[in-house]
Amino acid sequence: MVEWTEFERATIQDIFSKMDYESVGHNALARCLVVYPWTQRYFAKFGNLYNAAAIMGNPLVAAHGAVVLHGLDRAVKNMDNIKATYAELSVLHSEKLHVDPDNFRLLADCLTIVVASKLGTGFTADVQAAFQKFLAVVASALTKQYH
Amino acid sequence: MVEWSDAERSAISGVWGKVNIDEIGPQTLGRLLIVYPWTQRYFGSFGDLSSAAAILGNPKVAAHGKVVLGALGKAVKDLDNIKATYSSLSQLHCEKLNVDPDNFRLLADCLTIVVAIKLGAAFSPQVQGTWQKLLAVVVAALSSRYF
Numbered sequence: 001m002v003e004w005t006e007f008e009r010a011t012i013q014d015i016f017s018k019m020d021y022e023s024v025g026h027n028a029l030a031r032c033l034v035v036y037p038w039t040q041r042y043f044a045k046f047g048n049l050y051n052a053a054a055i056m057g058n059p060l061v062a063a064h065g066a067v068v069l070h071g072l073d074r075a076v077k078n079m080d081n082i083k084a085t086y087a088e089l090s091v092l093h094s095e096k097l098h099v100d101p102d103n104f105r106l107l108a109d110c111l112t113i114v115v116a117s118k119l120g121t122g123f124t125a126d127v128q129a130a131f132q133k134f135l136a137v138v139a140s141a142l143t144k145q146y147h
Numbered sequence: 148m149v150e151w152s153d154a155e156r157s158a159i160s161g162v163w164g165k166v167n168i169d170e171i172g173p174q175t176l177g178r179l180l181i182v183y184p185w186t187q188r189y190f191g192s193f194g195d196l197s198s199a200a201a202i203l204g205n206p207k208v209a210a211h212g213k214v215v216l217g218a219l220g221k222a223v224k225d226l227d228n229i230k231a232t233y234s235s236l237s238q239l240h241c242e243k244l245n246v247d248p249d250n251f252r253l254l255a256d257c258l259t260i261v262v263a264i265k266l267g268a269a270f271s272p273q274v275q276g277t278w279q280k281l282l283a284v285v286v287a288a289l290s291s292r293y294f
Contacts, residue, residue, distance in 0.1 A: 027272075034272040035279055052273045109256065117263040117270055125174075125181040126199050128260060132182055 002137050004079055011130040015115060016076045024114050025069030026062040030055050031110040032103075039103055068107070075138050083141045090145035101143040108135035149284050151226050158277040162262060162270075163223045171261055172212030177203045178257040179250075186250055215254070222285050230288045237292035248290040255282035 032039050034052045043049065046060040055061055071089065078085045093099045112132060116123040123131075151159075180187050181199045190196065193207040202208055218236065222229045240246045259279060263270045270278075 031272045031275055035276040052271075052276070056272060113260060113263045113270070113275065116260045117267050120264055120267065123260070123264055124199075125178045125203065128178060129182040129199075 001080065002082065007126065008130040008133065009079060011127050012076060012079065012134050015119075015127075015131060016073070019069070019115075021069045022062070022066045024111070024118070025065035025067070027065070027114045028107065028111040029065035029068060030058075030061055031114065032107045033061065035110065036103075036106050039106065042097065042099060042103075069111075072138065075134070075141075079134075082137050083144060086138065086141040087145060090142045093142060094146040101139070101146055104139035104142050105136075108132075108139055111135065148227065149229065154273075155277045155280070156226060158274050159223060159226070159281055162266065162274060162278055163220070165266060165269075166216070166262065168213055168216045168220070171258070171265065172214070172216035173203075173209035174212070174261045175254065175258045176208055176212035176215060177205075178261065179254050180208065182257065183250075183253050186253065189244065189246060189250075216258075219258075219285065222281065222288075226281075229284050230291055233285065233288035234292060237289050240289060241293045248286070248293055251286040251289050255279075255286055258282065 033055045040049050048054040074085045075082045180202050187196050195201040221232050225232055
């Protein structure tokens with residue numbers, strides 16, 4: 001089981017309690033689609049993803065970004081049970097959505113960059129380490145049910 | 148050869164113009180050593196790396212961060228020749244320093260986070276995409292002389 005220090009728990013709760021889910025979720029997913037364009041293959045139904053401006057302005061991207069980020073809430077509220085928390089979502093991503101699990105890391109990286117630029121100097125090295133550890137655990141849990 | 152559009156060239160010099168090597172270099176290397184602690188193995192001669200505070204206050208870490216970021220400047224000044232620019236540094240990292248090339252990507256990730264903190268909203272998705280492309284090309288060049 002993953003061990004969390006007091007500092008790590010407090011850091012994660014703090015970041016998410018202040019988070020603007022709609023804005024950060026939108027920003028993170030949009031960046032993923034812009035910076036790693038192959039990820040667009042999972043969102044063919046979203047309409048115009050033709051260039052960065054189209055992606056940033058696409059309301060389906062914005063809505064889905066918020067959905068994904070609210071999905072992270074479950075881990076934030078359940079840090080001692082993240083693996084079990086995402087068992088169903090892992091099956092969904094593997095068997096229905098067929099998402100290459102490498103992409104979880106890419107989205108996590110984009111989310112880290114958005115949070116870093118929002119928090120500025122408040123995103124210290126220790127905070128970065130805690131946040132990246134949290135996202136790595138989430139990514140691992142989402143990959144767990146893949147064959 | 149890598150193709151750079153005018154927009155990409157301009158975005159890169161825009162970002163680089165805001166990068167103060169003396170400030171960004173030490174932060175980047177410091178974060179690498181804190182967030183990915185196994186990288187400390189390459190810096191056995193640097194003295195006290197026993198905590199985040201020690202790493203961030205360590206003068207050898209700061210000095211070496213500046214060296215690394217200064218070397219990145221070579222790529223920025225000569226975007227059309229990055230592979231040749233880093234040929235001898237690649238051999239050095241492989242044959243003398245024995246650095247696992249996976250670590251180049253980790254350092255690049257830390258640098259991107261530090262730049263995102265510095266630039267805030269100016270680090271738009273398009274700029275991020277271009278910046279990460281530059282770092283990916285540099286990482287590939289540094290890995291190119293490995294067997």
